[in-house]
Amino acid sequence: MGNIDKELQKKIKEKVFPGTISNHHLHRIPALQITFSEMQKFGKYYCEQILENSKALAKALTERGFKVLGKENGFSKSHQVVVDVYDQGSGDYVAKTLEKANIILNKNIIPQDNIDAKNPRGLRIGVQEMTRYGMKETEMEKIAGFIKDIVVDKRSPEEAKIDVADFRKNFQELKYCF
Numbered sequence: 001m002g003n004i005d006k007e008l009q010k011k012i013k014e015k016v017f018p019g020t021i022s023n024h025h026l027h028r029i030p031a032l033q034i035t036f037s038e039m040q041k042f043g044k045y046y047c048e049q050i051l052e053n054s055k056a057l058a059k060a061l062t063e064r065g066f067k068v069l070g071k072e073n074g075f076s077k078s079h080q081v082v083v084d085v086y087d088q089g090s091g092d093y094v095a096k097t098l099e100k101a102n103i104i105l106n107k108n109i110i111p112q113d114n115i116d117a118k119n120p121r122g123l124r125i126g127v128q129e130m131t132r133y134g135m136k137e138t139e140m141e142k143i144a145g146f147i148k149d150i151v152v153d154k155r156s157p158e159e160a161k162i163d164v165a166d167f168r169k170n171f172q173e174l175k176y177c178f
Contacts, residue, residue: 002075003172011095012048012157013045019065021023023112024133027048034089034178037178038176038177038178039168040058040177041174041178042107042175042177045176046131046132046176049120049131049136049176050079050127050131051076051077052077052081052129052136052137053081053127053130053131053135053136053137053139053140054075054076054081054127055074055075055076056137056140056141057081057125057143057144058070058071058075058076059075060140060143060144061081061144061147061148062075063154064142064144064145064148064152066083066084066085066088066147066148066152067084067085067086067107068081068082068083068084068085069081069082069083069084069110069111069122069164079128080125080126081122081124081125081127082108082110082122082124082125083123083125084110084112084120084122085122085124085151086112087120088151088152089110089124090107090119090120090121091106091107091110091119091120091121091123092107092118092119092120092150093119094107094123094151095107095123096149097130097151097152097157098147098150098157099157099160100157100158100161101146101150101157101158101160101164102144102161102164102165102168103146103147103150103164105123105124105125105126106120106123106124107119107122107123107124108120108122108123108124109121109122110122110163127140130143130171131175131176132177133171133173133174133175134171134173134175135171139167139171142167146160146163146167148154151154
């Protein structure tokens with residue numbers, strides 16, 4: 001899959017077999033073929049939209065008063081946004097509160113933490129799944145609005161859940177695929 005020297009190939013093989021894979025599992029080959037074919041055809045556009053969505057979500061959260069990490073570097077160069085939510089009650093509290101509204105993300109340790117993995121300061125928000133369902137920058141603005149309504153404005157997650165579900169029902173079809 002790459003142009004790497006024999007010594008690195010040997011190290012990779014030692015890590016992969018037998019620890020990760022023990023035989024060739026023929027049933028996986030068709031799924032891998034489809035995945036590789038989809039990424040070959042749509043991957044560039046999918047990745048570009050992921051990056052645009054990640055930056056748009058980070059910017060929208062910042063505009064709503066959240067402390068998004070990486071602002072000085074353009075917020076994100078990947079599929080994720082990292083937010084310091086210590087002022088809103090911790091990553092664990094915010095993640096659990098948003099989950100009640102069907103907004104799924106996860107708590108995450110960030111550089112400012114004292115390494116309390118059970119109750120970190122941060123959140124990690126990935127955008128790749130919602131991008132795969134066709135969401136773009138406009139929808140990232142809406143998602144940031146839901147997060148602010150619940151976390152900052154203290155809207156009931158159970159009440160917001162209805163609006164989140166109504167919003168999400170417009171995005172049911174997978175994109176960037178055959």
